[in-house]
Each structure stands twice: as structure tokens, then as C-alpha cells.
Amino acid sequence: MLKQHLHFKLSQKLSPQQIQLMKLIQLPTQAFEQRLKQELEENPALEGGKEDTQNDLDADLDNTAEDLNDNETINTEDINVDEYLSDDEIPDYRTQVNNYSPDDEEKSMPYAAGTSFTQHLINQLNTYRLSEEEHDIAVFLVGSVDESGYIRRELVDITDDLAFTQNVYTTEEQVTKVLKIVQQLDPAGVGARNLQECLSIQLHRKQKTQNTELAINIIDNAFDQFTKKHYKKLLQKFDITESQLKNAIGEIEHLNPKPGGSYAGNNRIVEHVVPDFAIKIIDGALELTLNGRNAPALHVSREYNNMLKGYKDSKDKSKSQKDAVMFIKQKLDAAKWFIEAIKQRQQTLFVTMSAIMHYQKEYFLTGDERNLKPMILKDIADEISMDVSTVSRVANSKYVDTPYGTKLIKDFFSESMKNDQGEDVSTKEIKKILETVIEEEDKKKPLTDETLASILKEKGYPIARRTVAKYREQLDVPVARLRKKI
Numbered sequence: 001m002l003k004q005h006l007h008f009k010l011s012q013k014l015s016p017q018q019i020q021l022m023k024l025i026q027l028p029t030q031a032f033e034q035r036l037k038q039e040l041e042e043n044p045a046l047e048g049g050k051e052d053t054q055n056d057l058d059a060d061l062d063n064t065a066e067d068l069n070d071n072e073t074i075n076t077e078d079i080n081v082d083e084y085l086s087d088d089e090i091p092d093y094r095t096q097v098n099n100y101s102p103d104d105e106e107k108s109m110p111y112a113a114g115t116s117f118t119q120h121l122i123n124q125l126n127t128y129r130l131s132e133e134e135h136d137i138a139v140f141l142v143g144s145v146d147e148s149g150y151i152r153r154e155l156v157d158i159t160d161d162l163a164f165t166q167n168v169y170t171t172e173e174q175v176t177k178v179l180k181i182v183q184q185l186d187p188a189g190v191g192a193r194n195l196q197e198c199l200s201i202q203l204h205r206k207q208k209t210q211n212t213e214l215a216i217n218i219i220d221n222a223f224d225q226f227t228k229k230h231y232k233k234l235l236q237k238f239d240i241t242e243s244q245l246k247n248a249i250g251e252i253e254h255l256n257p258k259p260g261g262s263y264a265g266n267n268r269i270v271e272h273v274v275p276d277f278a279i280k281i282i283d284g285a286l287e288l289t290l291n292g293r294n295a296p297a298l299h300v301s302r303e304y305n306n307m308l309k310g311y312k313d314s315k316d317k318s319k320s321q322k323d324a325v326m327f328i329k330q331k332l333d334a335a336k337w338f339i340e341a342i343k344q345r346q347q348t349l350f351v352t353m354s355a356i357m358h359y360q361k362e363y364f365l366t367g368d369e370r371n372l373k374p375m376i377l378k379d380i381a382d383e384i385s386m387d388v389s390t391v392s393r394v395a396n397s398k399y400v401d402t403p404y405g406t407k408l409i410k411d412f413f414s415e416s417m418k419n420d421q422g423e424d425v426s427t428k429e430i431k432k433i434l435e436t437v438i439e440e441e442d443k444k445k446p447l448t449d450e451t452l453a454s455i456l457k458e459k460g461y462p463i464a465r466r467t468v469a470k471y472r473e474q475l476d477v478p479v480a481r482l483r484k485k486i
Contacts, residue, residue: 021341025348026393029274029293032345036296039338045301045331046338117260118142124185130178136168137178141191145182149190149260150198155179189259196223202255214240214248226252229484246486275401277353277409279364286364288357290350298342300335348386352394353409355383360412367404369432374416374425417463430461431471438477443485 027035040046121142130138140162144151151158155175162168162175182191188205192198196219203216218226218234225233226249234245278289307328357364359380362371377395381388395410414428437455441447447455449472453465477483 021344022390022393024341024345025390026397028397028399029276029291033293036342043331043335043338045328046335047299047301048297117147118145121145121182121185121190125182128181130181133168133170133174134178134181136166137162137170137175138182140166140168141175141179141182145191145260147260148258149187149192151179151191151193187256187259189256192259195257196220198257198259199252199255202259203251206251210244211247211251214238214244215251218248219252229482231484231486242486249486273399273406275406276349276398277400279357279400279402281365281403284365286357286361288350288354290346290353296342298335298339300332300339348390349394349398351384352380352386352391353398353400355380356395356409356412359383363412364402367402370429372412372414372426372428374427375413376415377413417461425461427471430456430463431475433459433461434468434471435475435477438472438483441483443483446480446483448480 024032024035040048122139125135125138125142128138140158141151144153144158146152155172159170159172159175162170179191183201185191188202189198192201200216200219203212203219206212217238222234222237225237231242231245234240235242238245240248274291274293276291278291280287280289307325356375359375360372362373363369377388377391381391384391395413398409399406400409414426417425417427417430434452434456437452438447449465449468452472453463453468456463456468472479
């Protein structure tokens with residue numbers, strides 16, 4: 001039996017314009033420039049530069065719309081916001097970046113020509129007298145060298161690959177023999193299969209002295225004790241003095257653990273950050289400016305406006321003309337929406353960063369991270385009366401140029417903890433003090449996490465040993481045993 005029911009449903013949907021604004025807000029400057037370029041290419045009704053007669057164009061748009069007999073209402077289906085805001089697409093700024101000043105009109109970045117690391121090694125191989133088979137094996141081994149200069153694969157696997165892919169049938173012993181030749185190439189240590197072998201190769205290249213001989217002995221015969229800094233065991237094993245061990249360790253510390261990284265021809269793409277904001281101190285006061293690239297001068301095409309005027313003035317309006325003018329109006333509307341979205345983006349960015357700047361005023365005036373106040377996204381969202389997600393989009397991908405360097409905005413946010421006086425302090429402040437204490441410790445007797453916790457408690461920060469260990473790991477500081485120096 002059929003029944004009729006009446007029920008109310010409250011739902012919230014975002015318009016295409018709102019979604020467009022949110023996507024623009026979360027783009028950093030370089031990605032925003034790419035998006036702007038794309039819009040200019042796709043919409044012929046949008047042009048760069050300033051236009052003084054925008055009001056006339058708006059009036060013409062309204063008048064022309066009244067003359068259209070067709071229904072111009074655009075019906076949109078339900079929009080999946082998650083699909084619009086997904087991060088599946090890799091933005092161009094992650095794979096192709098430029099670095100130039102705001103006043104520079106040059107849009108391309110020149111690349112210096114050079115020889116790749118692999119080609120550099122192959123060129124050296126040409127100076128050796130090798131048989132055809134040995135040369136093929138050597139080239140294949142060079143091709144297996146990673147960017148750090150290591151060959152990570154097992155030789156038995158390389159032997160199999162030579163047979164299957166290069167039609168070179170050889171033995172593991174022959175590959176090992178050719179590998180010794182590859183390990184003679186520059187930079188020293190290239191072609192090593194692990195850190196121990198890399199350091200050993202470099203030490204054997206050095207002039208033989210008492211210190212280097214001892215260093216070679218340590219690396220070849222006591223590498224495990226060395227990496228774990230069991231200095232007492234090393235002293236007993238080699239029957240040496242602390243001074244001799246210190247000199248040998250000094251030789252090892254001057255070696256390069258990543259020989260491939262030292263080659264200047266390593267054609268690796270370096271990402272250059274373009275700050276979205278700049279903060280300056282002028283007469284003791286903070287001044288915030290927005291990167292000019294975030295507020296480009298755009299206007300709606302006058303040529304398209306003239307097309308609408310021509311349609312309005314024509315007496316006989318054919319179906320094809322109406323279709324054409326509908327297309328023109330859609331493009332003009334899209335251009336107006338995009339220009340308005342850019343204005344709102346500019347305002348949102350400036351208001352959000354201004355609130356952050358004033359909230360962390362003491363830090364921006366001094367540059368001391370200990371002056372960073374506890375701040376979460378909700379603090380800024382409440383202050384500027386915006387949603388937390390909007391603040392998050394601004395903070396997660398934007399940079400600000402400060403007198404103390406270019407900083408990622410999200411780094412200014414931190415949780416709070418109570419000190420011994422019941423005041424809220426930033427976890428960044430505690431990490432900075434912890435880092436300072438570790439830097440000033442006696443490296444011969446580094447402080448344990450329990451001792452560090454006691455020192456912080458004396459300074460007014462009562463935190464547990466587990467918390468100290470967590471902060472130490474976040475600072476990328478090893479445990480006390482590995483910080484020990486002789």
C-alpha cells in the first residue's frame with residue numbers, strides 16, 4: 001500500500017563559485033600563477049591588465065540578458081566537495097618551479113648544461129683498458145649506482161639481469177672483479193654496497209699515516225662498535241690511547257658518507273620557494289604585505305562586450321546568434337566569477353596572515369622561537385570569523401618572508417602545555433629550550449632523557465621523560481649514547 005510522507009531535510013551545498021574560491025585559497029603563489037595562466041588560456045573573455053570601463057560592461061551584460069528569450073538558468077547537479085578538494089592531482093608547482101623576483105617579467109628559468117652523474121662515471125671508464133664484456137658489465141654497474149653513490153642491489157641479482165637484459169652471460173666472481181674497477185672511479189667511495197665499504201674505500205685512497213691505518217682497522221674490523229660509539233671497547237680491542245682513538249675518529253668524520261651527493265653535475269631539480277607574504281619591521285612596528293602575484297590585474301574582454309552590443313543592435317536575431325551570445329555570456333560570467341574569486345582570495349589571505357602576525361607579535365619582533373605563543377587553527381578562525389578549514393588551507397601551503405628567513409606558516413602553530421606557574425606555553429618553546437640544553441651539554445658525558453627531564457623541570461617545565469624522548473626524536477637528535485664524543 002502506497003503512503004505519502006512529508007519530511008524536512010536540512011542540507012548544505014557549496015556553489016561552484018565557493019568551490020572555486022576554496023581551491024584558489026589553498027594554492028601557493030606558484031601554483032596560483034599556473035592556475036591563472038590556465039584560466040586565461042581557457043577563457044577568451046578573460047584578459048590580463050587593467051580596464052577602466054568595467055561598469056559599462058556590467059551594464060551591457062545585464063541589458064543583453066533581458067533580451068535573451070531562452071532560459072539562461074544553469075542547472076547544476078549535486079556537487080561532491082571531496083572530489084573538488086582531493087589531492088590526487090599533483091599541482092605543477094611540485095614538479096616545475098621558477099624563482100624570480102616580483103618585478104621580473106621573465107617567466108622561464110634557465111638551466112645550466114652539464115654532464116649527469118652516470119655519464120661522468122662512464123666517461124672515466126673509457127680511460128680503462130677493459131674487454132668488451134668487462135666494459136658492458138662496468139656500464140651496467142654504473143647504471144645501478146644510485147644518487148648517493150651506492151650500489152644497493154645484490155651482485156647475484158645484477159648477474160641475472162646482465163643475462164636477461166643485456167645478453168651478457170657471466171659469473172658473480174667476474175662481476176665482483178669489475179666492481180673493484182668501478183670503485184676506483186671518482187668521487188672516492190662510489191660503487192660501495194654499504195656505508196662500511198664506502199668509508200673503507202675512501203680511507204684506502206688516503207695517504208697512509210698512523211691515524212689512517214688505525215681508522216681503516218676500526219672500520220674494517222670494529223665497525224659495529226664504532227657506529228654504536230662503544231669507545232671503551234675500541235680502546236681495549238686495539239690497545240690504544242684516547243688521543244689516538246680521537247685522531248682516528250677525526251679521520252673518519254672527514255669522510256663523505258654519500259659520495260654521489262658531492263658531484264656538482266647531479267642534475268637534481270631544486271624547488272625554490274616563493275613567499276606568499278612578507279613581514280618587515282619598520283620603526284619597531286610590523287608591516288605585512290601580500291605578494292603582488294596573488295593579486296593580478298584582470299578584466300573582462302572588451303571585444304566580447306562589443307559582440308554583445310552587436311547582438312543587441314541587430315534587428316533579426318537568428319537561433320545561431322542566440323546560441324553564440326549564450327556562449328559569450330557564459331564565458332563573461334565565468335570571467336567575472338574568477339575575478340571576484342581572486343579578490344576574495346587576496347582578502348582572505350591577507351586577513352588570515354594579519355591575524356597570525358598580531359597573535360605572534362613578540363616572535364616576529366624578536367625572532368626568538370621561545371616567544372612563540374601556543375596557537376591552534378581555531379584561535380585564528382575565531383579571531384577572523386572564518387572556518388577552521390579556511391585557515392588550514394592558508395597555513396598548510398603558504399610561506400612568509402620574515403627578517404629571520406622564509407618560514408612555512410603552519411610552523412607557527414603549536415599545542416600548549418602548562419608550566420610550573422600554571423601558564424600556557426608553546427611546545428615549540430619547550431623544544432627550543434631542550435635543543436639548547438643538548439647543544440650545551442658535555443659531549444663526553446651526554447645527558448640522558450631522564451636528566452633532560454629533570455633540567456627542564458628545574459627551568460619550570462614539568463614534563464615526563466617520555467615526552468622529552470618524543471620531542472628529542474622530533475628534533476632529530478639521537479639518544480645520549482650516540483651523541484657521545486671522545
